Amino acid sequence: MGSEKAKGKDKGKVREQKVPDSWEGILVKPLPPDYIDVSRYQIRQDLAEVVIAAPSNRFAEPVYFCIEAPLTDSEKAAVEKVKDILTKKLDFPKFEDLEEVRKAVLQGAAKVLKKYGKALGVNPNDSSLMAKLQYYIERDMMGFGPLNVIFEDDRVEDISCNGVNVPVYVYHRDFESIPTNIVFTTRKALDDYIIHLVHKANKHISSAFPIVDAMIYGKHRLAATFREEVSPRGSTFTVRKFRERPFTITELIQAKVINSLLAAYLWLLIENKASVMILGATGSGKTTLLNALTTFIKPLYKIVTCEETPEINIPRENWVRFVTRESYGLGSSERGRITLYDLVRTSLRYRPDYLIVGEVRGEEAYVLFQAMATGHGGLSTMHAESLDAAIKRLTSPPMNIAPSFIPLMNCVVYIERVLVKELGGFYTPARRVRNVWEVVDYDSYLMVGEWDPVNDAFRSYLGESSLLRRLGVRHMRTVDEFLTEIERRRIVLDWMVRRRITDPEDVNALVLQYYERPEVVVANATAELQGLVDDYSEASKTPFRASGPSQ
Structure with missing residues (x-):
């Protein structure tokens, strides 16, 4: 160029x-x-x-x-x-x-x-x-x-080019996958542009090394193939865009990805170092939800994150971030390569209160479960289309988690990209938390929350929670006390949504205030939401006590 x-x-x-x-x-x-x-x-x-x-x-x-x-x-x-x-x-x-x-x-x-x-x-x-x-x-x-x-368009999530004389495609937040008005008309132009992108990641691509997986500045995730070495139609690339300002839990509640009651329930679990795994397909919003949930971690807890691509963004000082490194050797040499397994193993020497693994897919899962067995809190994501599929992946190579260790993953959240019916009968793409399960045993799961696609609403069965009972034994509190605490946090979250508090620093500041002086924050929220609180207290009795389907 x-x-x-x-x-x-x-x-x-x-x-x-x-x-x-x-x-x-x-x-x-x-x-x-x-x-x-x-x-x-x-x-x-x-x-x-x-x-x-x-x-x-x-x-x-x-x-x-x-x-x-x-x-x-x-x-x-x-x-x-x-x-x-x-x-x-x-x-x-x-x-x-x-x-x-x-x-x-x-x-x-x-x-x-x-x-x-x-x-x-x-x-x-x-x-x-x-x-x-x-x-x-x-x-x-x-x-x-x-x-x-x-x-520069914040509404675009993915950019992909499938070859010459084919429009560049984008995945748009409102329109899903659509073509653009940009076309690479020559192979040389496409090859040159891919080299341009790869150089922005300080990487190299050539016929000898035709595949690159890297991060370009702006923290966008690039995957590219060069010429006809592995893609017969010529060079290709795809970019998963990174959102500099992560979505907050209040924005997810506003967008109906999750409701305030289930968010409050997860808040209580995370405060008490419970382990939560988020499941979903590619592009379903797993990392987005994971990022939002990290706000609930107690302010003095030490956090360590391990990722292949740095996507997690936590508004805390007591946070150590680890990122994998590719080999600098030639060909199939593994010289200098640092894997997620290496990072998770190293992270335990940092005595984390919460260990977060961006995506579990290999032998690092074994170390993560060992950490959870010793009292560390754990947050992670995994590609899976159901809880059963996730358990099968965890207990099979290369993860090889023993069935007796599966209950250490206390709670599993499944998020999915769905079509939601709008006014006028039109369907629009959206993301929803489809199910929330508690893992009671290797083959015993209790559903405590689910999304109703007909009414685009959430149902909760927290009164049947096994995990709240276990936490109650540990902290000498009753389930009713936990349910009351969840209700308080739901009111605080609804208050934040009503006040349009969506900036990550503002949301984080209010969560910290709640940990320091919960009675003051609840009193302020109650005063502003007085008309809604009465409705909550009546309506909450049914979902808390309703018997939920188990799976």
């Missing part, structure tokens, strides 16, 4: 007919006039927006359009020239982090445009034009080129 220098005797003058194209082979299709908007929103004010549109005269799936402020040929040439100058002048290795590089690029672009703007054929006194040119310079040097709009 090189830039072309202006040619001719007058080096200060850029000839429009010689406009270079850094992204040749990447086609960004315009929005057709016969398409009607389904959704439209800004990404960068007046510079970049997203339009999701569909044909007005025929039935067809909507298309995700990346719309950026257009550049004239002279403006394109100016952008390329400035990029070329900055690439030569900036000493990139001296910068401490990417934010410093970004600032240097923007400041350098502003200086070059101000000094050489007229020679480049642009007006340096036009502030809106300068903002547009700086946007493109930053987009190309620090961002993701023509796909940058997609990367």
Whole structure:
């Protein structure tokens, strides 16, 4: 992706007919006039927006359009020239982090445009034009080129390219999987772009090493294949986007992913170092729910997390984060490789109160269960489509958990991506906690909560809880006392939702306040929700005492 220098005797003058194209082979299709908007929103004010549109005269799936402020040929040439100058002048290795590089690029672009703007054929006194040119310079040097709009769109969860002459697809929060208006038209363009992405992860991809699984800056998760070595249609890539600000438990309650009663129940379990495993398919929201539940961990507890890709984000100081490392040896050499098993084993020397494993899928499960057997709290996720499937995976190679150890996983939560019926009879994609089980024994599970798909509501059977009875024996409290405590926490969570407290730091601060002075927080919540509290106290008697189906 090189830039072309202006040619001719007058080096200060850029000839429009010689406009270079850094992204040749990447086609960004315009929005057709016969398409009607389904959704439209800004990404960068007046510079970049997203339009999701569909044909007005025929039935067809909507298309995700990346719309950026257009550049004239002279403006394109100016952008390329400035990029070329900055690439030569900036000493990139001296910068401490990417934010410093970004600032240097923007400041350098502003200086070059101000000094050489007229020679480049642009007006340096036009502030809106300068903002547009700086946007493109930053987009190309620090961002993701023509796909940058997609990367900056918080509503996009996944980006995937399946080959040449096939639209890039996105998984959108509101529209699920839809094509975009971006197409790689040549194999060289796709190969170059994948190399561009892989370099952002400080990794290498080639015909000798055609598969890469890495994290690019922004903590986005990249998987890529190179040329026809393993994918006959040519290079491919997919990016699982990382949300910098994690969803909080109040946002999940607002979105009906879980209700406040089940969230309060999990809060009580986590406070008491119970072990919770979250099950679900790929993209079901396991890590999102796990992140939200970490807010409930007591403030003075020491937390250790072990992950392959750093996705967990906990607003606590007493937190140690471990991440695996790939081998630096050639070929099949395992030299220098650090696995989840290594990390989980090492984490026990840190005396964690809570050990969190991002995803359990190998021999690290054995060490995790050993930790839970010695009194450590445990949080983890696992790919499984049911509790039975999860138990089979846990007791089979490579995990090999003994059946007698299975009850150490006290509670299992199953989350799923579903279709929910909206007003008007339309179905929209959503995520819901389908079931909450307590593991009584290897082959004995008690359902304490479930989602009713007909009414899009949750049912709870906490009065039948076996785990609350066991906690009661340990802490010399009755089940009724625990149910009363769960009710208090439900009121606090509903109060936070009603007050729209969704920022992670604010949610964390209120949870900490509850641990320090619960009576004050409950009194404040009760005062603001007085009209609702009476309804809660009446309605709560039935779900707490109802007999729930066991599985």
